[in-house]
Amino acid sequence: MKASRRDSFASRTARRYQTTQPMYASIRPLLFLLPPGAAHALAFAGLAPAEYVAPLRALLRAVMAPGDDARIASTVMGLRFRSPVGLAGGFDKDARRVRALAALGFGHLEVGTVTAREQAANPAPNMFRLPADRALVNRLGFPNEGAARVAARLRSAKSGVDVPVGVSIGKSRPVAVDDLEAVVADYTTSFDLVKDVADFVVVNVSSPNTAGLRAMQGRAHALALLSALATRGGGSCRLLVKMAPDLDDAQLEDLLSVVEEVGLTGVVATNTTISRSGLATDARQVEAIGPGGLSGPPLRARAVAVVGRVRARLGRKVVVVGVGGVERAEHAMALVRAGADLVQLYTGFVYEGPGAPARIARELARLVERERVASIADLVGVGG
Numbered sequence: 001m002k003a004s005r006r007d008s009f010a011s012r013t014a015r016r017y018q019t020t021q022p023m024y025a026s027i028r029p030l031l032f033l034l035p036p037g038a039a040h041a042l043a044f045a046g047l048a049p050a051e052y053v054a055p056l057r058a059l060l061r062a063v064m065a066p067g068d069d070a071r072i073a074s075t076v077m078g079l080r081f082r083s084p085v086g087l088a089g090g091f092d093k094d095a096r097r098v099r100a101l102a103a104l105g106f107g108h109l110e111v112g113t114v115t116a117r118e119q120a121a122n123p124a125p126n127m128f129r130l131p132a133d134r135a136l137v138n139r140l141g142f143p144n145e146g147a148a149r150v151a152a153r154l155r156s157a158k159s160g161v162d163v164p165v166g167v168s169i170g171k172s173r174p175v176a177v178d179d180l181e182a183v184v185a186d187y188t189t190s191f192d193l194v195k196d197v198a199d200f201v202v203v204n205v206s207s208p209n210t211a212g213l214r215a216m217q218g219r220a221h222a223l224a225l226l227s228a229l230a231t232r233g234g235g236s237c238r239l240l241v242k243m244a245p246d247l248d249d250a251q252l253e254d255l256l257s258v259v260e261e262v263g264l265t266g267v268v269a270t271n272t273t274i275s276r277s278g279l280a281t282d283a284r285q286v287e288a289i290g291p292g293g294l295s296g297p298p299l300r301a302r303a304v305a306v307v308g309r310v311r312a313r314l315g316r317k318v319v320v321v322g323v324g325g326v327e328r329a330e331h332a333m334a335l336v337r338a339g340a341d342l343v344q345l346y347t348g349f350v351y352e353g354p355g356a357p358a359r360i361a362r363e364l365a366r367l368v369e370r371e372r373v374a375s376i377a378d379l380v381g382v383g384g
């Protein structure tokens, strides 16, 4: 009796919430008055009650998260995903809000990027909004509390998280890319700390904000690093590599040949781009922002193209996670049709608000229905 009263309250509230989605649109201008870093901190403060108070989290889940829906559920890497829409790396770097973020309706979370050594952000300003493009530029450079503390926090929060959680690992800033042995040792330290608590591990070799990091995507470097980690994981760890959208065909082939050779679980495509082409934002403003990784809709077409190439090159042997410019179900579907088993978003979450993951999942279910297939898994790589 009590449960049914609560269910009906939750479903009434859910209906109301779905019709008041514009609420975030009216809050966003106020939030966007704050510098991006401060807005991020405020959002984290807003998620704190749900992170620490289980009944609040249950309410949040009942109101926000899509229920079980076979049309968008899938099994990937041997893990059950209620929705293919996950949170991309970098939003919750220190795994501080995993329970609350899961309750918002993400189908999985990728926390990190963490490094072996704790490190601060690059000097401010290091994050910028480009509202005309609904985009962001960041040059944060992996600020995080270090792999050991983040792994411990995730371990204690994990029982309250009902979706798969991956951990992204990167290179500590002071370790020179030229010293390959030291780089491998640095990643290995992080890997050993997170591998037992992570449902999957993503090796980030593609951030543009750590000097020289992208060189790790070259064949020799990638082979040394990824084979060392795969050996370390002993076949029991799901290991993926995250790649840049800026690789040319030969560089892409180099990296994908290593993925194949090492027998990696999969690829996350893509990280932010260093390109600034096709932006609506005034060129002088873009220039004034300076270096960093661009994310959001300007990245979308490139992400879809890269996902398509990865799938065409590696076939169904690997898992592909598509990331870049997802704001609506149509964008997620384009990545799936290009070959993505799962998708992620970061910038779309910032611009569309906390209802985005659940809304995209619900709309995706309707798109799957329209295609007259049983599940979204039937649409992976079908093109169109």
Ligand SMILES: Cc1cc2nc3c(=O)[nH]c(=O)nc-3n(C[C@H](O)[C@H](O)[C@H](O)COP(=O)(O)O)c2cc1C
Pocket: 088, 089, 090, 091, 093, 112, 113, 127, 136, 138, 140, 142, 168, 204, 207, 242, 270, 271, 272, 294, 295, 296, 297, 299, 323, 324, 325, 326, 344, 345, 346, 347, 348
């Ligand atoms: C502020 C910011 C910080 C990011 N930090 C990370 C990070 O630490 N690790 C990572 O793998 N990707 C990071 N990313 C990249 C995202 O995970 C994602 O690959 C990229 O933003 C494209 O997706 P989007 O268009 O949905 O944002 C970051 C992106 C943004 C905007």
